Amino acid sequence: MASVYFTPGPAQLYPTVERHLQQALNSQVLSQSHRSQGFKDLYKRADAALKELFNLHAGYEIYFTGSATEIWERSLQNLTARHSFHLVNGSFSGKYLEHAQWLGREADAHQVPFGEGFDMAQVHVPMQAELIGIAQNETSSGVCTPVTDIHALKARYPTSLLSVDMVSGAPYAQLDFNLVDTAFFSVQKGFGLPAGLGVWLVNERCLAKAASLQGQQYTGGHYSMAMLHEFYQQFQTPCTPNVLAIYLLTHVVEDMLVKGLDTIRKETEAKADMVYGFLEESELFSPFVQEPAHRSPTVLVAEVHGKPASSVISKLKEQGLVLGSGYGKYKDQHIRIANFPAVSEAEMERLIKALKLL
Numbered sequence: 001m002a003s004v005y006f007t008p009g010p011a012q013l014y015p016t017v018e019r020h021l022q023q024a025l026n027s028q029v030l031s032q033s034h035r036s037q038g039f040k041d042l043y044k045r046a047d048a049a050l051k052e053l054f055n056l057h058a059g060y061e062i063y064f065t066g067s068a069t070e071i072w073e074r075s076l077q078n079l080t081a082r083h084s085f086h087l088v089n090g091s092f093s094g095k096y097l098e099h100a101q102w103l104g105r106e107a108d109a110h111q112v113p114f115g116e117g118f119d120m121a122q123v124h125v126p127m128q129a130e131l132i133g134i135a136q137n138e139t140s141s142g143v144c145t146p147v148t149d150i151h152a153l154k155a156r157y158p159t160s161l162l163s164v165d166m167v168s169g170a171p172y173a174q175l176d177f178n179l180v181d182t183a184f185f186s187v188q189k190g191f192g193l194p195a196g197l198g199v200w201l202v203n204e205r206c207l208a209k210a211a212s213l214q215g216q217q218y219t220g221g222h223y224s225m226a227m228l229h230e231f232y233q234q235f236q237t238p239c240t241p242n243v244l245a246i247y248l249l250t251h252v253v254e255d256m257l258v259k260g261l262d263t264i265r266k267e268t269e270a271k272a273d274m275v276y277g278f279l280e281e282s283e284l285f286s287p288f289v290q291e292p293a294h295r296s297p298t299v300l301v302a303e304v305h306g307k308p309a310s311s312v313i314s315k316l317k318e319q320g321l322v323l324g325s326g327y328g329k330y331k332d333q334h335i336r337i338a339n340f341p342a343v344s345e346a347e348m349e350r351l352i353k354a355l356k357l358l
């Protein structure tokens with residue numbers, strides 16, 4: 001029997017991926033030129049499906065890159081001349097800050113300890129911040145930031161561009177894209193697809209900012225926003241993209257739309273409640289994140305008591321249940337359980353049953 005992957009990326013594949021993959025092969029879409037009408041039609045379809053999924057207004061554009069990591073860099077290159085601000089509560093939000101430092105930006109940050117969320121009343125963004133970076137879901141620690149807190153940042157700092165890393169929260173997180181200026185994800189987490197594609201959503205404010213920096217900052221390059229924007233007008237990409245990943249994404253997003261995002265959200269919450277309920281009662285495990293409002297519904301992190309986490313992980317693996325290990329120095333103390341849409345309620349029940357029997 002095939003294993004079930006509860007790993008936070010790469011993750012369990014969405015159940016319809018196999019069928020779409022076969023269909024991609026049968027239709028020979030993977031051999032067709034990326035300058036063909038067929039590709040333009042595919043990009044257009046991806047664009048429409050993603051706009052519907054995230055409820056994006058018409059001013060939004062959607063670009064494809066190699067990864068979310070690339071978008072950390074591109075967003076800072078294209079949207080800041082000097083100054084960015086970052087909310088940091090773990091490794092992934094910390095890497096966005098690190099990219100700003102690598103690019104020589106004056107990067108300020110509000111940092112809280114690993115495992116904690118943000119008290120927004122304590123967050124003060126300097127006026128000169130051109131971009132505010134935040135991870136909606138911090139995959140390393142299992143802390144999520146409630147979307148209402150993210151939206152409130154926009155109300156307080158309307159002139160800064162609000163950039164949301166939603167890699168491990170999408171499509172669950174219900175962001176209001178009238179308040180968010182740019183957001184991005186890669187496909188191997190909540191979308192249950194093979195890795196190798198970054199998706200970047202940008203609004204007209206970002207385009208205007210990028211245009212205003214032309215000639216001062218990052219001007220050239222195939223992946224400048226100016227170039228992405230120009231090609232996007234024809235549903236084209238600056239270079240040969242990952243057509244297979246775009247094809248699979250388009251079809252999986254359409255499947256999710258048929259199922260309904262409300263249903264997916266309800267299922268996500270029901271599965272998360274089940275797991276947290278178990279962790280609260282267990283003697284072997286406890287939720288790592290103390291504040292219930294900051295416990296992620298999509299990546300759940302548990303502390304393991306009295307034995308190394310690796311023994312739990314290997315025991316479960318023998319039963320075909322693949323857990324994520326703790327991030328970085330927490331490798332031996334934590335397990336991480338991805339609760340993405342690809343994992344069914346029955347599979348989550350099976351996992352909890354196996355954890356109970358340890």
Ligand SMILES: *Cc1c(COP(=O)(O)O)cnc(C)c1O
Pocket residue numbers: 009067068069070092093135137138139165166167168186187189
């Ligand atoms: C996985 C992850 C990334 C990086 O994604 P890549 O596809 O490896 O570039 C960025 N941010 C968060 C929150 C993540 O979980």
